[in-house]
Amino acid sequence: MSEPVLRVEGLQSEFRIGGQWYPAVRDFSLAVEANETVAVVGESGSGKSVTALSILGLLPAVGARIARGSVIFGGRDLVGLSEAELATLRGDAIAMIFQEPMTSLNPTMTVGDQVAEVIRIHRGTSRKAALAEALHLLEEVRIPAARQRLHDYPHQFSGGMRQRVMIAMALACRPKLLLADEPTTALDVTIQAQVLALLNELKQSYGMSILFITHNLGVVAQMADRVAVMYAGEIVECAPVAELFAAPLHPYTEALLQAMPRVDRDSAALHPIGGQVPPLTAMPPGCAFAPRCPLRQPQCERHPPLVPLRLGSGHSLRCFVRAAMESAA
């Protein structure tokens, strides 16, 4: 198998709270293959966005750090690269889109100039050539009447259109990897479907990989090839998308799927997960999900490792109880 586009190994990102360092992301290992979409799912505060920011080296300079691990991209470890070296990568080989399209564009610049700016910085082309390329990109993300709208300001665009502009900016330099941090959360459902379809299509034509961060399992089903489920800062289960939805193994994944509303099930059958995610400052020493877990056993007092199940299935799991049941079966 060829080298993956992105390989994160044992990443641990920490925040300083009251003079002490607490890990927000622990032992995060994940590989993204070429032209693959990997979704990272989890509830708020599970460390999804911190992971994305860690990959790009964008954690705040004060009060946050990457304590351990490596982020291998293009044969280089991004952890420990200088800010200047990282800046040349960002927006060029790795791009990112955000949740908030309404505020992610500079209100004082025309959208054409904003897209062109990215091209000019990373490619050093002239303003005119960059604007022509920007027009092409806006057409590619299906901005209607792109030629007229090139000189419009962001406030003249709707939310969905602004997210398209953000996508055009992210794709301006044909990145190998796109980090999408809940890119459709702020959009209504029909626009969300359009934007997701557009992303899928551009992924094919650009041949890029996507690391898709979301809390929306419906979006995962539509977009992802593989899914990593995060809980309290660590991956608890990672599997190909069909397998995860058909046969979830980790009790948390199971509970998450049961808590998701579905058209083909009675909404009365939704099961909320009891309890709360443990706070950063009071992580249990053993399995982080144990306090809320219906299958809790004495051995869950120890911290379970993320172990691959059945060779070659690409399914890995962080749970003593279920892993034992699987190997017994």
Next chain:
Amino acid sequence: MTDTATPLSTARPSMALLVTLQRNRLSWIGLALIAAIVVMAVFAPLLAPHDPIKQNIIDRLEPPSAEFLLGTDSYGRDVLSRIIYGARISLMIGFVAVAIAMVVGSTIGILAGYIGGLFDQIVMGVVDVMLAFPTLLLGLMIAAMLGASLENLIIAIAVTEMAPFARVARAPTIGLKEREFVAAGRVLGFGPLRIMGVHILPNMVSDVVVLGSLWMASAIRTEASLSFIGLGVQPPTPTWGGMIREGFENILTAWWLVVFPSLAILLTVLALNILGDALRDAIDPKLRSENAA
């Protein structure tokens, strides 16, 4: 006819300014006054009826008449001509000093706001110390230290007025650097200078410009005050503050020597304040909608 391409909003500050001017009669007066003073300063040689420097002992302390519309001073110089030429100095000092204060002050403010941390605390501490001094006192100290000349006067006023610009530029920078489009810029690989110059500065420049028009009035007042106590531009160059000082000696016998230059200062400062208010109204959307209601 349908024309979907026409933008309906007037979010551009230039458009909003025109709208405000249309609604507010007072701001027209301010703008017209400023225009008149600028024209007066630019075309001074054409407009002035007499040489502002040439002394004429025979016509000294003449009251206003058809020959000397605003009278003459104790050296027999025409007061009207001196006021017209004095506008050049006042406007130049006001404009250049505020421009310097604006550029340097907002650069300091943006850097402090963007970099933050210890740098911010030290810089803003110095700015606070400068703000604690009364403008005139600080200007007086600097002017006395450097010596009385046009350049030194400009430096003194620029230094004293830097602090408020630094404060006003820093506050929005702190807010703007947390905004998503600045984060998006970092994600897209923009350097800090580009983010500060292209993505933060244009979003706050209106605040700074409004402040500039207000502080220009203050600069003109400071210039007049410093000239009045003899630390400004040296005679025989006509300045409004200098004219008041010279006229002060004869205030009981020749009232026109003090009253007319004072009026010139008053009108200029008033006009700049009105203009500053109009600019602020044009830029602040909340006040703008109140005007519309």
